[in-house]
Amino acid sequence: MAxxxxxxxxxxxxxxCLCSLIPSLSSRVQVQILQHPDEARHALNTARLAVLGLERANLCLGEQFPHLPIDSGTYLLFPGPEARSLKELTLAEQTAVERLIVLDGTWRKARKLLYLNPALQALPQLKLPEGCRSRYRVRKAPLPDALSTLEAIVIALSLIERSERFEALLVPFEALIEGQIAAMGTEVYQRNHGC
Structure with missing residues (x-):
């Protein structure tokens, strides 16, 4: 079979193909996605959509990242115990965010990436506000506020840069989800994911 x-x-x-739906957005903040190797093979790879849609985003695949550019303007998007909510940042603090590192993987894999990279552990952490709801209707998440990598990036950039333009990144994401639902059929979708 071919x-x-x-x-x-x-x-x-x-x-x-989603290319006609993928925007080309500029951002003040550079987004660095560190992707666990297991995520690269997933059909619904939302990190790829983020990199394609953001001019200042890039992706590194692996488990250890010894040569990450880390400076005073670098923050990690991760809900650790010391993480500050993005909604609580002042304008001056938002302006200080120059690079946002995002871990792409299941929660278990994301924690492993953090554990294997001590430089990441030393970074100030930012977290999404409570109550964010995922649009990822074809995935069973362990928590109701578990978001895809793309959704987390959109919310983070929207809050840091005080702009709604990043919502355009969710257009190909929605099309991706609708395509998956159509491929599985309404009955299967309702049985496995419907409310």
Whole structure:
């Protein structure tokens, strides 16, 4: 059986290419995504959509990152015990955020990335406000406020840069989800994910 042809940019099957929906957004904050190798193989790889849609975003694949550029303007998006809520930051504190490091993986894999990289442990941590709800309707999450990497980035940038323009990143995300629901069929979706 021949493999399905894939778009070289978004890595989706050509019949489900999302490129026409992916924006090209500028941001003041640089986004550095550290992706656990297991995530790269997932069909619903939202980190890839973030990198394609943000001009100042890049992705590093691996478990250890000894050469990360870390300076005083670098923050880690992670809900550790000392993390500050993004909603609590003053304008001056928001302006101080120059680079945001985001861990991409299950919670277990994200904690492993943090554990394996002591430089990350030393960074000031920022967390999303409580009550954020995911639009990721085809995934069972361990917690109701568990978000995809893309959703977390959109919320974080929207709060740091005080702009709603990052919502445009969710257009291809919604199309991706709708495509998955259509592929599984309404009955299967309702049985496994419906309310």
């Amino acid at each position: 493999a399905r042809l894939r778009c070289v940019r978004c890595q989706r099957p050509l019949s489900h």
